[in-house]
Amino acid sequence: MESWRTAKGMFAAVATVPTLWLIGFFIVPLGIVWLYSFGTNASLTEIEISGTFSNYSRALDPLYLGILWKSILVAAATTVICIVVGFPVALAIVFSSNKWKPWLLLAIMLPFWTNLLIRTYALIAVLRREGYANQSLGWLHDNLGGLLPLVGLPAPGAYEPLELLYNNFAVIFGLVYVHLPFMVLPLYAALDRLDKSLIEASLDLGAGHFRTLLAIVAPLAAPGIISGVIITFVPALGAYLTPDLLGGPDSQMIANVIERQFKRANDWPFGAALSFILMYATFIAIAFQAMKSRQAEARQ
Amino acid sequence: MTMLARLLRKREPIAPLEYTRRLWMRTWVGLVMFFLYAPLITLVAFSFNDSRRNIVWRGFTLEYYEKALNNASLMEALLNSLTIAALATVASVVLGALAAVMLWRFRFPFKGAAEGAMALPIVVPEICLGVAFLVFFAKIGFPTDLPWPLNLGAITIAHITFCFPFVAMVVRSRLTSFNREEEEAAKDLGATELQAFRDVLLPHMKPGLVAGALLAFTLSLDDFVITFFTSGPNTITFPVKVYSMVRFSVTPEVNAASTLLIVLTIILTTIALKIQSRMGTVSQRH
Numbered sequence: 001m002e003s004w005r006t007a008k009g010m011f012a013a014v015a016t017v018p019t020l021w022l023i024g025f026f027i028v029p030l031g032i033v034w035l036y037s038f039g040t041n042a043s044l045t046e047i048e049i050s051g052t053f054s055n056y057s058r059a060l061d062p063l064y065l066g067i068l069w070k071s072i073l074v075a076a077a078t079t080v081i082c083i084v085v086g087f088p089v090a091l092a093i094v095f096s097s098n099k100w101k102p103w104l105l106l107a108i109m110l111p112f113w114t115n116l117l118i119r120t121y122a123l124i125a126v127l128r129r130e131g132y133a134n135q136s137l138g139w140l141h142d143n144l145g146g147l148l149p150l151v152g153l154p155a156p157g158a159y160e161p162l163e164l165l166y167n168n169f170a171v172i173f174g175l176v177y178v179h180l181p182f183m184v185l186p187l188y189a190a191l192d193r194l195d196k197s198l199i200e201a202s203l204d205l206g207a208g209h210f211r212t213l214l215a216i217v218a219p220l221a222a223p224g225i226i227s228g229v230i231i232t233f234v235p236a237l238g239a240y241l242t243p244d245l246l247g248g249p250d251s252q253m254i255a256n257v258i259e260r261q262f263k264r265a266n267d268w269p270f271g272a273a274l275s276f277i278l279m280y281a282t283f284i285a286i287a288f289q290a291m292k293s294r295q296a297e298a299r300q
Numbered sequence: 301m302t303m304l305a306r307l308l309r310k311r312e313p314i315a316p317l318e319y320t321r322r323l324w325m326r327t328w329v330g331l332v333m334f335f336l337y338a339p340l341i342t343l344v345a346f347s348f349n350d351s352r353r354n355i356v357w358r359g360f361t362l363e364y365y366e367k368a369l370n371n372a373s374l375m376e377a378l379l380n381s382l383t384i385a386a387l388a389t390v391a392s393v394v395l396g397a398l399a400a401v402m403l404w405r406f407r408f409p410f411k412g413a414a415e416g417a418m419a420l421p422i423v424v425p426e427i428c429l430g431v432a433f434l435v436f437f438a439k440i441g442f443p444t445d446l447p448w449p450l451n452l453g454a455i456t457i458a459h460i461t462f463c464f465p466f467v468a469m470v471v472r473s474r475l476t477s478f479n480r481e482e483e484e485a486a487k488d489l490g491a492t493e494l495q496a497f498r499d500v501l502l503p504h505m506k507p508g509l510v511a512g513a514l515l516a517f518t519l520s521l522d523d524f525v526i527t528f529f530t531s532g533p534n535t536i537t538f539p540v541k542v543y544s545m546v547r548f549s550v551t552p553e554v555n556a557a558s559t560l561l562i563v564l565t566i567i568l569t570t571i572a573l574k575i576q577s578r579m580g581t582v583s584q585r586h
Contacts (some may be wrong), residue, residue: 004408010493011406018464019414025423025461029436034452038433062511066468085335088328104329111336113565117539118558121546122339125346128550132342180336238425240525245546255427261527262431272435275428282425 036270047268054272064257068277071253074168074243075236078175082232083181083225085176089189094194107179116178119247123174127164129245134161166248174242179235183228190224191217223293230289234282254278301322344562346557364556374557377541384452384537385520388459392516393509395460396467400508401501402556403468404475430529433458437530444532451535458530459520466519467512514572518565 004011010011035049037056042048059062093104111119126132164170196215202212218225240255247253254274261271350361369372398419403411421429435456446453478501486496524539531540538561545554 001334001407002405004406007406007493010497011402011408014398014405015408016396018402018468021395021461021464024415024456025436027417029432030424030428032435032439033432033567040415074444085332088325089332091324107333107336111340113518114340114562115524115539115542115558117524117542117546118343118561119340120557121542121550121554122343124546125343125550125555126339149444177335177339180332224579234423235425238427257424258427258431262434268435271431275425279428281509281583282423286423 027059033272034276036269037267037276041267041269055270056277058270059273059277063103064274067252067257068254068281069163071255072281074172074175074251074253075233075239077172078179078236079183079229079233081172081176081231082180083187085105086180086183086187086228090184090191093184093188096122105188108181108188112181116241120154120174120241123159123177123246124165127170128163129163129165131164133164137162165246166251168247168251170246170248171243171251171253174246175203175236175239178239178242179232182231186224187221187229190221190228193224194220202274223296226289226292226296234285237281237285238278309456340562343555344559347552348558349552352551364552365560368556368560371553371557374538374541374545375487377536377538380452380535381521381538384448384456384459385517387404387452387456388463388481388520389513389516391456391460391512392463392467396512396516397462397471398508399464399468399506400471400475400505403434404472407520418465418468421462422469426523426525428457429462430526433461434529444534455530455535462523462526463516463519466515467509469509470512470515471505473504474511478504479544493575510572514569517568521561521565528562532562 004015024290036047038051038053039047039049040052040054050134059068087109093101093108096104103265128134133153138161166171198216198220198279199212202216203209237253238255239253240259243251243253243256244259247256255278258271258274261274265271308523310470346357347364348360348362350363350402351358357422366369403415403418408414440536442454444451482504483496483500486500487493493497522539524543527540529536538557541560542557545551545557
């Protein structure tokens, strides 16, 4: 690496355009939103930057604090389910034969290339009242229900479709569906680097598979697990499309409230404050990850 | 003979670490794959279903593809999306490559801050970036009545902003394998700074540029949230159009449109992966 002074012309040639672009079309737009978050609606179209904190204090209103807290809970639940579902998959890929490994990795990555909107739409068709899930359950109900009198139980009534869509269940289901690859890939990367002889040693010394997993594998793979957690948690926290399309009226997340302030309620200052609160929450999560992975590296 | 060998191998006891050969593990992986793919496969399958209600299989038809392809506003949205993606890809590759060279080659004041700012568009929640562009373009009074394709300018600018840091990341990781001595040798042999860049560094960067271009194109083509905030009534993109159709109803026509987009993305990605792997082997031979 050389100092910029040794080749000033070259440095200017490569640095000018990307720097100006980033400032003009990223820092400035975010800066305007930041300024608006301290503003008030002067008239229908004008916003006066008055330096007020009232937008932030309004975000502390129980209604909005509740939505923020709920978004955090939903994102956390999504992350936990993704770990539980994804960990065995990552483990299976690590220990699969060389013939299968690239195919399994491809199978996990392929949904990445499929549009988020389309994946969400696919879930609507599965979960809605007359969707495939209810159809399959109804079929099971009708066909197996006839067997119940044989074992002395009363025959069940007609199948009542489950309400699987437009509620919190659907939102978490959708978020897990979308974010599972985000969790599996970092877990795979971390587990693949693991010294397998340590696992063998633990098993030889009499620990069971579950105990080995908790006492040996999990601590050693901690940096990968943490980065998987953050990579899943951060986009789930800011998710807009999934709660919008799969959620009901009570499963709004913070991003939906932000969207409403800008597109329908037309309260830009308040929306700006909410969007910066979401951004700060994201940065805290990322800083936490950086701190933890540095600690984990220092320990090894 | 091979059948016999395979049967015999099956009898071998499962070693402690052969997790993949355990039944519960296979069942688990199978269920997860079912979870990931069943919705998508049914979506594709039912785009060929000869029934408006999209529930029971009534026979094969291409009727809904015909409908989707004859849907003028859907095709216009597709054209918009492809145009934006192409423009955003070209610009992102140039910007990303420049940024990668800057961060890889030079030491300069506030480099940490520059690196952080460059990674920011990747980590900032999409919704925040979306509203930032909405506010920004309203504030500077970006003209909304330009003729096509200039009216796609706002969306394209937004797409370049979130795409080029990804390109920079990919290209920079490719640059770490570059041997600086090659460039020094070229300069010793009389090449100017520009010639050394064009004939030595650029060929080495090529696989990274292709991978970055692919990434940018897919990101741009797939983006919904940021586009949703920057698009106007005359600048509908494919995902935004599909979104309005999805909100309205679940019909085979939406399935057909979705299938078209899935196929398009898979074809593009496959082509790009092929190019990339061929270039990878070529550059290794050098």
